[in-house]
Amino acid sequence: MVKFSNNLVGILNIITFLLSIPILGAGIWLSTRASTDCEKFLEKPVIALGVFLMVVSLAGLLGACCGVSWLLWLYLLVMFLLILLLFCFTVFTFVVTNKGAGDVVSGRGYKEYRLGDYSNWLQKRVNNDGNWNKIRSCIRDSKVCDSLSQKNQTFDEFVNDNLSPLQSGCCKPPTACNFTFISETVWNKPQGFTNSSIDDCNSWQNDPSILCYSCQSCKAGVLANLKNDWKKVAIVNVIFLVFLVIVYSIGCCAFRNNRNNNYQGWKGRP
Known part of the structure; x- marks a missing residue:
């Protein structure tokens, strides 16, 4: 029986998948319309982010709702690495923007x-x-x-x-x-x-x-402009980090449910 945590992970990943579509579309649009160095600089990261969110959300959706344990395990591994990376980046942001102010x-x-x-x-x-x-x-x-x-x-x-x-x-x-x-x-x-x-x-x-x-x-x-922007990004990162930890915890529960279901199914075989 699929537990509540599996359904919740599925819903969250459906939302993430839907969000990845306009992000990917924006990246493709930039690649066709880019005429300045700034626009060209943005196009590849935006496309990469859109593809990444799409692939990860599909892995989480199939893993949680279809009981594919190895996909859910891969999803959790990526989530763990993302949490670790985001944590390191947030700390780094606070450190490098700690100095500097206008006179x-x-x-x-x-x-x-x-x-x-x-x-x-x-x-x-x-x-x-x-x-x-x-x-x-x-x-x-x-x-x-x-x-x-x-x-x-x-x-x-x-x-x-x-x-x-x-x-x-x-x-x-x-x-x-x-x-x-x-x-x-x-x-x-x-x-x-x-x-x-x-x-x-x-x-x-x-x-x-x-x-x-x-x-x-x-x-x-x-750098003054960058410092102000990075401070805002760091605050958003902290909020997003808390959200990811919660999703990761729910995903761990879903993974445990998959294992229990697979084990019970194996035991029930004649």
């Missing part, structure tokens, strides 16, 4: 960001030329600086604006450069300016395709 600038409504304030692991990721070229392309594609320049603010309005980490780090030069404000993304260097002791001041260009995209402050702004 309040006197007379400014926004914060500025320094790369050295963040963990060494994150710094190495953005200092890698291959990684940064892709990230820089994503920032340009997002038009985050274009949206800032369209505000047409006065200097007083600009300095009191609550800029995002990306806008503060990538779309303007650091305040310490003392450049002359023309518009949100156009700043003139002082007459006779040659080289500054601040590398970001030397990197700044008014060209919309350059701006401060090669600045350390831009990399720091990316």
Whole structure:
């Protein structure tokens, strides 16, 4: 007799299977429509996630509802590995995002960001030329600086604006450069300016395709944005981890039911 736990595992996996269909569809849609590096970067992970959820949910569904013990055992093994992986990733996320915060600038409504304030692991990721070229392309594609320049603010309005980490780090030069404000993304260097002791001041260009995209402050702004996002993801992971542990426990009960049913069936043979 199929027990309550088997039915519950079956229902949960039906829901998971149904969720995997739009995820897989979104990945396939991205693969046919992707035109930017950011979109191309997302397509493979989304497709892989959709296929993974579909296969695992089918294994759990057949194993629990059809009494296929080896499929349910495989399902539980994958679930255990997923729980372990998610736990390690969550701990890692909290560790690498523990350091780093924006610096309040006197007379400014926004914060500025320094790369050295963040963990060494994150710094190495953005200092890698291959990684940064892709990230820089994503920032340009997002038009985050274009949206800032369209505000047409006065200097007083600009300095009191609550800029995002990306806008503060990538779309303007650091305040310490003392450049002359023309518009949100156009700043003139002082007459006779040659080289500054601040590398970001030397990197700044008014060209919309350059701006401060090669600045350390831009990399720091990316990490500040990443830190905020990862903190949110880590919180969601903790909730999801609790859910997976509950599902895994129910799955173990279903697996025990399968074994008992198979044993009783074997004993009942003439």
